[in-house]
Amino acid sequence: MQRNPQLNAKGELQHLLSIEGLPREVLVQILDTAESFAGVTEREVKKVPILRGKSVFNLFFEPSTRTRTTFEIAAKRLSADVINLNIAVSSQSKGESLLDTVANLSAMQADIFVVRHGSSGAPYLIARHVKPHEHVVNAGDGRHAHPTQGLLDLFTIRHYKQDFTRLTVAVVGDVLHSRVARSLIHGLTTLGAPEVRVIGPQTLLPSGVESLGVRVFHDMRAGLKDCDVVVMLRLQSERMGGALLPSAQEYFKNYGLTAEKLRLARPDAIVMHPGPMNRGVEIDSTVADGPHSVILPQVTFGIAVRMAVMSIVAGN
């Protein structure tokens, strides 16, 4: 088996490609560092000089608003120069290969590549070909991983629940296509959450999902019982009306989170969603905007977490 490509010879984080395979200490280091940055984002002057003179290239081969923006804000708060490249509409459409694009940007003296790509594993390919001083941060690859989202979810859970070792967490919905779910599940199992559940119809759960260390529920009511954390996944509209699901209505009826279903969870349960939400498809507005929802704080925490990740990889 090859060495974990995201760690350097000293076992430090060289790239952030996936939460899977990261030691507990590295995860805790990131969360603790993010904690220290959370203060920065509340100050009047929201900047620290950690990445001054460094260039962060946001390489988005897939459209994104929220993730790209929060990475941009995080890099700017670290005083880096940020270059946004929306590659979905530039060089790739001219037939330039992924590695050529990266080589060209590397020639422009990049320090950190923040990469989103529609194909699972693309950031690994890039990480194998960048120069030793360059760092790759995965901002979502195919169905595989979205480690900064996973980390901000972990940060959020730690913020509200402190200790992972007593938690029951349910991840609900389209796990099959979800890089968010995979990253969060690896993070939770690494940090010692004793029960992680996935809830969804068989068509939206990948085969052998139990091997990730989760319990499978097809009945949402049974799955939500006594949960401390409920994570709703986005259901993309193109999954509807095909062979995966008959309709949004039927999906909402069985797997949408309503106030009534949420009552089965613990009274102090928190509700999370990686966004963007489909109100009325996976989550009811009364829940999304209700007292259990921590969906907007997740976004705020995302900036501190991305600051932490970029400052740590750049320092290694």
Next chain:
Amino acid sequence: MRLHIKNGRLVDPATGKEGSGDLFISDGKISEPFSKPEKTIDAKGLVVSPGFIDLSARLREPGYEYKATLESEMDAAVAGGVTSLACPPDTDPPLDEPGLVDMLRRRALSLERARVYPVGALTMKLQGRALTEMAELAEAGCVAFSHANVPLADTQVLWRALQYAATFGFAVWLRAEDAWLAKGGVAHDGEVATRLGLPGIPGFAETIALSTILELARATGARVHVCRLSTSGAVELMRRAKAERLPVSCDVGIHHVHLCDMDLGYFDANCRLEPPLRSQRDRDALSRALADGTIDCLCSDHTPVDEDGKHLPFAEAEPGATGLELLLPLALKWGRARELSLAATLERITCAPARVLGVAAGSLAPGAPADLALFDPAAALRVTPEALKSQGKNTPFAGYELQGRVRTTIVGGNVVYEG
């Protein structure tokens, strides 16, 4: 050329006989002993075996010369001790027209290296709609008909193709993969694909398609050879079909008896193969089935891919790996793991594929074609892509320490390779 090979360890898989001895060659055939040879080869320390026969080696001509050329791949073949090979029809254009087959054979002949046996396309342009002129193609030199890795979703067409082939006694070589169940998949549907977020191809995509193929073989009486088994379920189906004495045979690729989906590691595009690498359990079942005879042959499934085709995210990378030069060392590795005799090991890459091809090769008996591989079974071989003769440098075995080096390859009594 009257040739005398002395001091070698003769291994004849056709009879199972092993022992030191001399071999004589005249008029391109193995002959009874004679005196006054024109040339003598000292094979001290070497195994003298029938040349290897590979049931699937893509030469990439016509149409994909940027990936490989006939010259480069024929060099690779003889460097690997491969003296006969069958090439699948998935060229561009596909081998669906006698003129193309004729041209390919002439080109191959003029290179004077390995013997090339083209496998014709089963349907025009491999589109799965209209049958090819099988009789014409057979006359041009096609030994069988296949659909390569191109899905043939329409079972009506498959049925008719088997009926038509059976009419003339032509063999049909098929990969068993349900086109719909495999659609969009790039890896074995299991824990590894789930972890890596890769779209999966379930094992039952193979068993369902194989059940269909076997049922159609039963109905039509066609001679069917099933290519590149990848699942334990398919092994069981083949076992039963053979017990029933259906005229079927099958093979497995060198990757699938040694590797499994765990070898994908961190998205190693060299492990992007068709069929996909499956579970450890499948791999072990394939390895055992090759030993007990349920699977007849081992083949390289040689598929040279250019670097650009592999420098892509896993799912976008082009499937396939180079293999001609690794067939022997990987066969030996398999044989050692299964504790088989050298003759039994070599049988899978000599006389067994000869039977499938219907050619009189794969034996050391007098009268057999003098196609030979002289090799050192214990010589260390570190797989170094740059050192391969094949234009395709892509292999999941890069860096492996193997054993078995071909020293001399002889085709039709002529020495075509010395290493």
